[in-house]
Amino acid sequence: MQINRTGVGLIALFVLLGLAMCFGPALLGADLETSLIVGSTGAIFVLVGAGLALYARHAKGKAAHQDWIFQNGIKGSATILEVGNSHTTVNEMPLMKLKLELDVPGVGRSQVTRREVMPVFTANRMDAGLVLPAYANPENPAEFVLVW
């Protein structure tokens, strides 16, 4: 997963609105009870924004690692053996479970399972027998990037 402009905007909205709710009432001279109620709600907004930002950072780090494997990895192929739909969706995109036969030159063939969140059209096209490119980590061939 990766954050997009809408996601950046949502995080900024949560954090800025939360901060405004935390400090606004006190600065505007509201009474203590009102300041506490609005401020605690604002704190929740800030925490949600911070959580989303942490998730986005984690996703960015994972993407950078996958980029490294793609640039430095051993190019092979992955043949789809079975396709399963987990019936879980992320933002309308299905989480697919793929059983693959991975063929990496110099390493050999192995059967692996991979879960991927995919756009609907991609998920629909995943089918047994489809051969996709794959890049294996030269330091750990069990770790690979599937090109779909």
Place this chain on the structure above:
Amino acid sequence: MAGPDATYAAFAAARGLEPVPALGLGALTPLLVESKHCQVEPAARGRLGGEVDGVVGHLAYTRNRTFRFNVALVDIPGSTALAPRLFCIRNGRSTRDDEFYGFEARHSKLWTESTALNDRYTISTSPYQDPNWMRQLFSPALVDYLATEPPADFSFELAYGALLGSVEDDDPGADGLAALCEATAHVAARIARECGE
């Protein structure tokens, strides 16, 4: 008979294509998926251009507003192992009007090495598409062709062996359909040749 029906009937007759009232193409590319039933109506099938056979048809769907395209579909089965997905979309084209999510699957990467193409198209692939293959595919001849020859709104989507060329138009006329078919056939032949090398 009026509009696309008349155009497709005349076009099929003039080009020796088999006219088909309606045809379900399946959820083969992102544009087809936007349409609920992935159906083109009317349609025709046969030789699109050069040595390339396929289907040409009118695609309409509604996602907040109604979108109307004319599409040409060609199979290039050998392309999946080299380029699972390659989208070359005319700049500014919109195919849906209701996408508001903040996180999305990391499913595409822009290919921006040709300024001549960047002026006209947004080209995207899998994030892990082999860049050397892309450079070989987009030879100077193909870049020049795509930048100057196809109809103004021409775009194409290559997804898992299916190539869909398209123009957004209610009724492009027989000449417009011919230009769509020629452009799609040209791109299909180029991709097939690159996959064979």
